[in-house]
Amino acid sequence: MRRYRYLTDPNAEVVGRGRWHSTVSKFASRAPETDAFGASDGDHRNPEARREDDDSRRPIRCPYCDRPFRTRRLRTLHAGLEHPERLTDDQREAFESASREDDAAIRRFRVKALGMVVLSYFSFLFVYAVVT
Template sequence: MSTNTPSPSTEPDSPADPSDAISVAQRTDVETAVPAEAPVYRCDYCGRPFATESYRTLHHGLAHEGVLTDEGREAFEAAYEDENASLRRFRIIALGLLVLLYFGFLFVFAVVT
């Protein structure tokens, strides 16, 4: 009786865990487009276009982490921290607006009834 064991892939970007394959595919199979008059920042490894250098740096860290230099890894970590700070600020503002909206409707309901 033979067992079907998957052979290890020789691709540098392929994950060791099959459950990670979905996340790698999702990170790299997104179509990108840059307006014609905007500057284009192309990936050094796969040639995909990006609208900002920060997006390209984030792409390098997510899709090509196995081939990054120390300098590239530091740039990715800095861009990742900046992106997280922006997302955190957005979430706090969105939560504040939802709380204001909730209490606004609550007060309107209290006045109307």
């Protein structure tokens, strides 16, 4: 019966190969991760845990001004921009990392937008050359 535990336990995964494999709980050894501000992401992959304590719909709040945010990244960027003197070293490092990622995403967006403008321009130019 142990072989078929993964059919009823949503947190179990099959370990090993062949006919005599065992199951191990996916979340048994994982502790909830915390960010630089001490907020835990909980066990968002386990639906049973989500039903008991549904924090997934609560906004993430700034610990200094209590402003709500949709993501931890946005809260980290806000804290680095609005409360830089109050940040700890870990929080400052998280802000710098989030800021670098944000700058890279903006740079990628600008390159893609420029590429689309150039592509549109030359597409219309070729269509105009064919039509006239």
